[in-house]
Amino acid sequence: NAGVTQTPKFQVLKTGQSMTLQCAQDMNHNSMYWYRQDPGMGLRLIYYSASEGTTDKGEVPNGYNVSRLNKREFSLRLESAAPSQTSVYFCASRSGTGGIGELFFGEGSRLTVL
Amino acid sequence: GDSVTQMEGPVTLSEEAFLTINCTYTATGYPSLFWYVQYPGEGLQLLLKATKADDKGSNKGFEATYRKETTSFHLEKGSVQVSDSAVYFCALLNQAGTALIFGKGTTLSVSS
Numbered sequence: 001n002a003g004v005t006q007t008p009k010f011q012v013l014k015t016g017q018s019m020t021l022q023c024a025q026d027m028n029h030n031s032m033y034w035y036r037q038d039p040g041m042g043l044r045l046i047y048y049s050a051s052e053g054t055t056d057k058g059e060v061p062n063g064y065n066v067s068r069l070n071k072r073e074f075s076l077r078l079e080s081a082a083p084s085q086t087s088v089y090f091c092a093s094r095s096g097t098g099g100i101g102e103l104f105f106g107e108g109s110r111l112t113v114l
Numbered sequence: 115g116d117s118v119t120q121m122e123g124p125v126t127l128s129e130e131a132f133l134t135i136n137c138t139y140t141a142t143g144y145p146s147l148f149w150y151v152q153y154p155g156e157g158l159q160l161l162l163k164a165t166k167a168d169d170k171g172s173n174k175g176f177e178a179t180y181r182k183e184t185t186s187f188h189l190e191k192g193s194v195q196v197s198d199s200a201v202y203f204c205a206l207l208n209q210a211g212t213a214l215i216f217g218k219g220t221t222l223s224v225s226s
Contacts, residue, residue: 033213042203042218050212058213090157103214105157
């Protein structure tokens with residue numbers, strides 16, 4: 001009964017390094033999301049994928065890329081990490097039908113960029 | 115665009131006190147509204163929701179009523195417990211129905 005699984009849980013990068021955050025859900029949900037959480041800022045949407053094969057920008061997409069690999073997996077890539085990308089990243093999924101489906105979250109990935 | 119405003123925290127209460135966390139929203143039409151809770155070191159989980167005006171969502175002793183006149187969805191609980199200590203987020207579903215927009219969160223600390 002895994003739900004939404006994110007890896008890695010913790011990561012430290014140097015400025016300019018690249019990395020990919022992985023996310024997988026086993027609930028057969030259509031929609032998947034990446035949010036970042038920063039103190040005093042709440043959760044801000046980076047990118048989302050309403051269905052397999054589609055991705056769209058959210059509120060803060062700059063410096064990130066995403067891939068919806070298949071229905072289960074949605075990855076977030078930082079091509080050249082910057083200190084401003086130090087944050088806790090959450091992946092989430094939703095059934096996406098009817099517009100009121102509950103959002104299920106992973107446990108988060110804490111990223112520090114030095 | 116769509117937005118959610120929550121009261122600033124932290125909110126510090128004694129056990130069994132009454133809790134209110136204010137939430138107002140700006141949106142076109144009447145979006146579905148949600149309260150999520152985040153316990154330390156965990157992801158967010160849905161606490162309650164309301165999908166139309168005058169709906170009342172409730173769960174675990176928490177309640178919130180969708181008020182379209184005041185564009186509000188305030189969270190209330192009659193008697194808080196230490197285990198309720200967490201961060202609470204108000205959210206709405208955007209007009210396109212594709213993503214949730216969150217407030218900044220309110221930290222609740224309950225002491226015994």
